[in-house]
Amino acid sequence: MSTTTLSDSEHRAAADSEWAVATHALTKRFGPNVAVNNVELRVPRGCAFGYLGPNGAGKTTLIRVLLGLTHADSGTMSLLGYEVPRHRDRALARVGAIVDEPRFHAHLTGRQNLELLASHRETAASDRIGPALERVGMTQRADDKVSKYSMGMRQRLGVAACLLGDPELLILDEPMNGLDPAGIHDMRTMIFALVAEGRTVVLSSHLLDEVERTCDALAIVDRGSVVRQGPISELLASASVFLQVECSDVERATALLSTGNLGLRVESGAAGLGVVLPPGAGRDLIAEVARLLVVNGVELYKLQPVQTSLESWFLEVTSRLGETK
Ligand SMILES: Nc1ncnc2c1ncn2[C@@H]1O[C@H](COP(=O)(O)OP(=O)(O)OP(=O)(O)O)[C@@H](O)[C@H]1O
């Protein structure tokens, strides 16, 4: 509970804050297990932000800490510029969240559940029930009992519940989990629309592809630590490209590519050559690699850009999925 009154200058500072979520050295332990490890997270306002990591990486724990559902062991954090837990009530009044699976009273209808939730909020919340149901495409089913809802319908109702507070920030823990492709598409469209209205959406996920398609920026988390974060376009641009090369003379190709001053790193293996291009390299460099080999008499059978290091790095992290933590 927030016990501290904010001064005018604190209100102004919150409104001016560039970050929807900011944490500094945030740490949460469960015994010897560090579920959130010294996390420095910066979520810009007005974007869709993915918190991406494999099972057990600490995504839900971070979200629970941000929402004050569990205490951090150390570090500081703010939501919408309000320091939490100090100004938790003030911050959470503008935050909508779904953690784990949204929980509703199964014997009540979707609309009755929203009415119950709205009765604990400001009066304007009741007026938002109809538009929120409309928003998530649940108007037709709003008067059915939640026990009759599919997983996807519960997720939608969860988002509708978030919208009752007209939130500036939505925090959704694995919102695509359990959804079929159509449900994922709808959820993504809904997130785009929320961001287009100027809201910030933070979602956790264990799928890079899902985050890449939905989000503008991301943080990759592994074993509690954020290992990369930033706008996806910047992360991809700064990632190095890997070229798979098959040619007539691997030894000669290795010599040509290693000694040129193109900034390449060459690895030879059973499948041929692997050439790592420097971060930010464009298509011109790929053409230059081809030219260098061909003009020096090496026959080129295949030249294929395979993965950015962001992808390969993330695959490496997720390949540990299922390991005992
Ligand atoms: N209440 C708890 N008590 C003890 N350990 C916990 C508790 N909650 C989480 N953990 C541990 O903290 C680590 C992070 O768990 P968390 O649920 O945050 O991961 P996650 O990234 O959300 O995983 P998933 O993708 O499976 O949802 C795990 O090792 C987990 O076992």
Ligand SMILES: [Mg+2]
């Ligand atoms: Mg989780």
